[in-house]
Amino acid sequence: MARRRTNRTKDYQRSARLNELLREVIAEELEKIDDDELGMVSISAVQVDNELTKARIYLSTLAEEPDLVLSQMNRYKGKLRKAIGSQARIRRVPELVFSIDPAITTGGRIDEILSEIEAKKNRTTNDETQP
Numbered sequence: 001m002a003r004r005r006t007n008r009t010k011d012y013q014r015s016a017r018l019n020e021l022l023r024e025v026i027a028e029e030l031e032k033i034d035d036d037e038l039g040m041v042s043i044s045a046v047q048v049d050n051e052l053t054k055a056r057i058y059l060s061t062l063a064e065e066p067d068l069v070l071s072q073m074n075r076y077k078g079k080l081r082k083a084i085g086s087q088a089r090i091r092r093v094p095e096l097v098f099s100i101d102p103a104i105t106t107g108g109r110i111d112e113i114l115s116e117i118e119a120k121k122n123r124t125t126n127d128e129t130q131p
Contacts, residue, residue, distance in 0.1 A: 022046045029083045039063045044101040055094040058101040066100045073098045
């Protein structure tokens, strides 16, 4: 029996293109939305699952209450799906799931740790140089 060949690189390229397309469409639509409660929000990444039924949209925001941003984004879910449907040539528009990008908070925490290490290093150096 012959083995069926699959072209994984082609699948990856297609999903990467779709992720980028959705990111661009959603970002353009967010620019058109005039909502003060939404604040400064940017789309850092989009990941569509293999079945193209669900798209996870990662948001980065400077808001102090990210849960409020998520609830506001969920209010615009229908409008964003409609824009995707009209601008992207895909058979089925995936369900949109919003979440805050963990890389932003992780990066902030790493900066804090590095600053603490630097401050501790400076204190140790100052203590050693004083007579």
